[in-house]
Structures are given as C-alpha cells and as structure tokens.
Amino acid sequence: MDYEIVVLTNMAIGILFALSLNVITGFCGQVSLGHAAFLGIGAYTSAILTKAGWPLVATFLPAMAMAALVGLVVGMASLRVRHDFLAITTMGVVFLFTGIVRKQDFLGGEIGIAGIPAPDFGRPGLLVMALACVLLYLIFTIRIRKSWAGFAYDSIAEDEDTARLLGVNVPRFKLFAFVAGTAGAGLAGALYAHQVRFIGPDSFGFVESISVLAMVIVGGIGSIWGVILAAAALSALPQFFQIIDDFKLLVYGLLLFGAMRFAPDGVDGLLRRLFQRGTAP
C-alpha cells in the first residue's frame, strides 16, 4: 500500500507541476525551458522552513511567493524577448538557479538538504494534501481557460502584435501567466521536498525542465485534460519501469520529437481526431 501511495503522490506532484507550466507555455504561448528552477525554489523554501519547525502547510504560501517573485523577474525579462530567444533566456534561468544553489552553504551547497522532516500526518496525509493542491490549481486553471483571461491568452498565444491592436494589455497578461505558473511550480516543489525528503541542486536541473515540457507538449499544449493525462503517465512510468527511469532523457526526448513531428497538438489532438472519426456520419 505504501508503494502505491508514493506512486500516486508523485503523480499528483507531476500533474501540478505540468499544469503550472501549461499556464505559461500552453495558455500564454511562452516556451519555458527552465521551469524546474521554480520547482526548486519552492522545494528549498519549504524545506528550510519545515526544518526550522514550521508545519508543512504553513510553508505553502512562502514557497509559492518565493517562486512567483523570481517568476515575476524572469517574466519582466521575457517581455523583451520572443520565441527562440525566450527559450534560451528561460534555459539560462535553470542553469543560474543550480549554479547559485551549489555555492550557497545555507542551501546545503553541492550536497543539498537532507533530513527534511516527514509530514506529521504521514504519507497518506501528504497524498491527500497533494491531491487537494492539484484540485485547487486545476480549478484555477479551468477558471482562466473559461474566462476572458483565457480568451485574451488565446489571442496572445497566436499573435501578440494583433492582440495588442485589439486592446489586450499583453505585458500584464504575460506577467500574470509567469506569476501564476511559477507559483504553481513553487507549490509542487514544497510537496516534492517532503515527498522525497532530500533535495539537491541536481533535482531541479535542465533534465527536469525538459521532462515537464514533454508532459505539456505530449499532452497537447494548452489542453488541461491532455496535460493531466500525459503528466500522470509520464510521472508514473519511470516508477514502474526501471529502464524508463534509467533512460529518462532519451525517452522524453523521443516523446517530444514524436509529438512535435506526428501530433503537434498532443494526446488531446489525437483523441479529438479519433473521436471525430468515430462519430462522423
């Protein structure tokens, strides 16, 4: 039973992490290759606070706030760059993050932070908490999708110059996406730190950033349900099959390539086409 709980908690954290990137890359159309840095910021913030005696739940807000604050700064920098340049800028963020963390003694340097306290309510409690966080964030992203914010994001993702001419305040909407998305990653990080109870700079590197991007792209950029499906599958598979874990980057790379080449709209698009074929007269 314990094993299943661990797998399910990892899935929930993976889904939350992917949903948070989906706000930035999926809704707003801003490719980020450095999203794991924000998972890391949340994880470190939460771990330091619980080690100082804070209850886990109380660390959620600070973890989200720290991630969102850095997210806001990165977002501001991103207002001046687009497309490939944005991808490279965000990739720089994750290298900067691991580079800085490695040199800070109070963050455990190369070794990282060990002995993160187990949550008071045990593993099942952590699972329930992770699921609650996913649910809340899911409701939030559905709200974005269904509201005028989603409408505005559709225009920005497709053509931000035209969006501007139609009266959309593009910079503000972009910053909001960065803040909302990185805060979600920070929350996922807080949960992650207390799931694995040991974190180091290598847990939040480029590979993790690509993994979460693969979840969003394989699921279907911008599709909430597709991303949930892909994130659940891609975070569970390495736990069931050791070989996938060993060759994670290769597998995710192949999946990314395959999705972009054969199904640019991801699982969501594939299912939609299948469904339409099924119901066509």
Added chain:
Amino acid sequence: MKVSRLSVSDVTVSFGGLRALEKVNLELDDNQLLGFIGPNGAGKTTLMRVIMGLIRPQSGTVCLNGTDITKLPTVQRVHAGLALGQQIVKPLRQMSLLDNVALAVGGQKLLSPLHALFARSRNVERDTASSLLERVGLGTEMQKRPNEVPLGHLKRLEVARALALRPELLLLDEPLAGLSKPEASAMADLIAGLPRSGLSVILIEHNLPEVMRVCPNIYVQANGRGLALGPADEIMAMPEVRQAYLGKDV
C-alpha cells in the same frame, strides 16, 4: 478653441540611413473621412504605424483630441480611441469570426488579468460583435473560422474588428487592396458611411477612383513629405500631385 481629433506635428522617422518621414504635419477634425494617397514608398504605412505607436518617431508629436500620445504604448492608444485596420489581414485563425470581433469589444476586460479572470460571459460582446459583422456584410459567416472565408471577407473582418474597439479615429490601411471591383466598391461605400460625430476615418488607398468617389478630402504624401491636403478635386488638379503620383504630367 476647437481641438483637432488628430494632430501630427513635425514627425520625423529614419530607418538607418533612410528618411521614411520628414517633418510630416497632419490635422484632422471630427466626423471626417480623409483619403491618404501617395506612391509606393511614400511613408503612408509608416505614418499610420507612428500614429498607432508601433514605430517611435525620432522627433515630432502625435496628439489625439488635444492630448499628446507620442509616448503612450499601443495598447493605451487603442483604449484612448485609436484603431488600425492593417494592410495585411491578421485574423486570429484559431477562433471564429464572431470571437475575433467579440474579443475587441471586450475593452476593460483586456486591460487587467484579474478583471478578466472574474468575467466569464461573452454574450453581451458577442451580441455587439454579431451586429458589427452584420453591418459589414458577414452576418451569415460569423461561426466560420478565418481559414474558411475568402480574402475579401477577411478584409471586412478587419474593419469590423477595428470598429469593435469603438474608435474615435479609425485608420484603414489599404482595405480595398486585393478585392474585385464590385467588392472594392461595396467596401468603399461601407467606409464612406462610417464617419459620424465622434468618429473620423483615415483611408490609405491606391485605388484612386474609389478614393476620389468617397473621400471629400485628400492628403498626399511623397518621399516621406506631406505634399498637399485639401478637397479631392483640387488636390488631383495640382501639377505636383499629378507628377508625384502619376509620374510625368501628360
């Protein structure tokens, strides 16, 4: 004192070594339809982009209703009452024609993400959008995607979308280009009916017969300089205009 709807003073724009606009001045009152003509490379589109804030001039000012907007970003100019129908149509291809227009009707909702988050219904905006689409003759195609309609209809969509912004000054950049003769004529009639109290229109066009037919006043620009501004027939009779626009006088 009467305040001009638009006042462009001494605007100069260079791209590298190329002078695209040289001390251009232009005044426009309320309730006007101004034809804006000039040979290719005259700097017509550049001036439109300066007015919209898509290009920053090296010197000079742009005032809307007496307020200096030279330093305002485009989105704030749009909310201050400016709208541009672009020469190359840029529909949002992932949404229906109706939603293309409804988005532009959104106004305040598009300024703040928090405001937008708490607004769900699009019904009011879609109603306004559908009457605008009816007005430009796209009433039967509202639910279609931009890829499913011909260029002429996308040109009308561009006009409907610009009108959805409830502008006080509407800039239309070659809305007749690429249209068949009857289509162009219908579009020109539509544009001629737009000016009213509270709305002026500047129409950039190469289709001279249609411009002469619908525009009471014409502004001519050549080589980045304003050449003439006045009643259409007088302007077209001026030798320097004929030479600039039509080549050597015949």
